[in-house]
Amino acid sequence: MDIIKVNRLCKEFRITKQQKGVFSYLFSNQFEIKKAVDEISFGIHKGEIVGYIGPNGAGKSTTIKMLTGILVPTSGEISVNGLIPHKKRKEHAKNIGVVFGQRTQLWWELPVIDSLNLLRHIYKVPKQAYQRNLELFHDVLGIGEFLNQPVRQLSLGQRMRADFSASLVHNPPILFLDEPTIGLDLIAKEKIREFVTTINREKKVTVILTTHDIGDIERLCTRTIVIDNGKIVYDGNLDTMRERLGKYRTLVVKIKENDFNLTMNHVVLMKENGPQKWLRFNKDDLSPSEIIAELMKKYEILDLTVEEPGVEGMIKQIYQGDGKRAVGI
Numbered sequence: 001m002d003i004i005k006v007n008r009l010c011k012e013f014r015i016t017k018q019q020k021g022v023f024s025y026l027f028s029n030q031f032e033i034k035k036a037v038d039e040i041s042f043g044i045h046k047g048e049i050v051g052y053i054g055p056n057g058a059g060k061s062t063t064i065k066m067l068t069g070i071l072v073p074t075s076g077e078i079s080v081n082g083l084i085p086h087k088k089r090k091e092h093a094k095n096i097g098v099v100f101g102q103r104t105q106l107w108w109e110l111p112v113i114d115s116l117n118l119l120r121h122i123y124k125v126p127k128q129a130y131q132r133n134l135e136l137f138h139d140v141l142g143i144g145e146f147l148n149q150p151v152r153q154l155s156l157g158q159r160m161r162a163d164f165s166a167s168l169v170h171n172p173p174i175l176f177l178d179e180p181t182i183g184l185d186l187i188a189k190e191k192i193r194e195f196v197t198t199i200n201r202e203k204k205v206t207v208i209l210t211t212h213d214i215g216d217i218e219r220l221c222t223r224t225i226v227i228d229n230g231k232i233v234y235d236g237n238l239d240t241m242r243e244r245l246g247k248y249r250t251l252v253v254k255i256k257e258n259d260f261n262l263t264m265n266h267v268v269l270m271k272e273n274g275p276q277k278w279l280r281f282n283k284d285d286l287s288p289s290e291i292i293a294e295l296m297k298k299y300e301i302l303d304l305t306v307e308e309p310g311v312e313g314m315i316k317q318i319y320q321g322d323g324k325r326a327v328g329i
C-alpha cells in the first residue's frame with residue numbers, strides 16, 4: 001500500500017523572458033512557461049527510504065515543495081498519507097517532518113530544549129511519548145550535550161542534530177530531508193545517517209531524501225528516483241542500477257611511448273593525461289586481459305589498474321543520457 005501517490009504531476013512557473021539589456025527585464029511584460037516538474041508519477045510504500053536525486057535545476061525542490069504542501073501543483077494528483085497536501089495543510093503538517101540542510105526551523109535565540117518543548121505543545125504530543133523521543137534523540141543524536149544552548153551558538157553538526165529532533169517530536173510517519181548532510185564532516189554525516197536508519201527501522205518512518213551526496217544514497221536508500229529536466233529518468237534500486245550500468249569498467253594504463261592510437265572494438269578512450277590513458281569497456285564484451293594483450297603488442301606498459309564505477313559515475317551516465325540506453329529507460 002502506497003503512503004505517497006503521485007500521478008502525472010506538473011508544476012509550471014511563469015518567468016520573465018530573457019531580453020537583451022541589463023534593465024529591460026524590469027519593464028518586460030513578456031513571459032514564458034518553465035515546466036519545472038513535467039508529468040511525473042510514482043508511488044512510495046510505507047517504510048521505504050527513497051533517494052530523490054538529479055542535477056541542479058532538475059525539479060527536486062519543486063517536487064518536495066508540492067509534497068509538503070508549500071506549492072500548489074499546476075496539474076496532476078498527489079496524496080500523502082491519504083491527504084492532498086496543499087488542500088489540508090494543517091492535518092498534513094502532523095503527518096510530516098521536514099529537515100532542510102540549508103536552513104533551520106528552530107527558534108534562533110532559544111535554547112534547543114525550549115524549541116522542542118514548544119513543538120511538543122504545538123503538536124500536543126503526550127508527555128510519555130515526548131520523553132521517549134527525547135531519550136532516542138539523546139541516545140542516537142547525542143543532543144544532551146547542547147540542549148541548553150541557544151540555537152545560534154551551535155555548530156552546523158549540532159544544529160542539524162537539533163533540527164532532526166525537532167522534525168520528529170510529533171512522531172510523523174513521513175520525513176522529508178533536503179540535503180540533510182550538506183557541509184557536515186564525515187563523523188557528523190555518519191551520526192545523521194545512523195539516526196535515519198534507526199528511526200526507519202524502529203518507527204517505520206518513510207523517508208524521502210534529496211541529496212548531492214552519493215554516500216547518503218549508498219548508505220540509506222533502498223530505492224533511487226532520478227529526475228532530470230522535470231522528468232523521471234530512472235526509478236529503481238541501486239543494485240539494479242549497478243547491474244545494468246555497472247558493467248562498464250575503466251582500464252587506467254600508463255605507457256612509455258608518446259604516440260597513442262588504439263583502435264579496438266568496444267573500447268573507448270575516455271581521457272588522457274600525458275602517458276596515462278583511461279579506456280572504458282563493457283565487461284560483457286571484453287575482458288581486461290584482451291585489451292592488455294592488444295596494448296602490449298604496440299606499447300610498453302608502465303602501470304595499469306582496472307576501475308569499477310562508483311554509484312556517482314553511474315548517476316553521471318544517467319544524467320549524460322548514456323544511462324537511458326543502458327538501463328532501458
Ligand SMILES: Nc1ncnc2c1ncn2[C@@H]1O[C@H](COP(=O)(O)OP(=O)(O)OP(=O)(O)O)[C@@H](O)[C@H]1O
Nearest residue numbers: 013015034036054055056057058059060061062063
Ligand atoms: N519560484 C520559481 N519561479 C520560477 N522558476 C522556478 C521557481 N522555482 C524553481 N524554478 C525553476 O524550476 C526549475 C526546477 O527548480 P528546482 O529548484 O526544483 O530544482 P532542483 O532540482 O531542486 O535544483 P537544485 O539541486 O539546484 O536545488 C529550475 O529551472 C528553476 O529555475
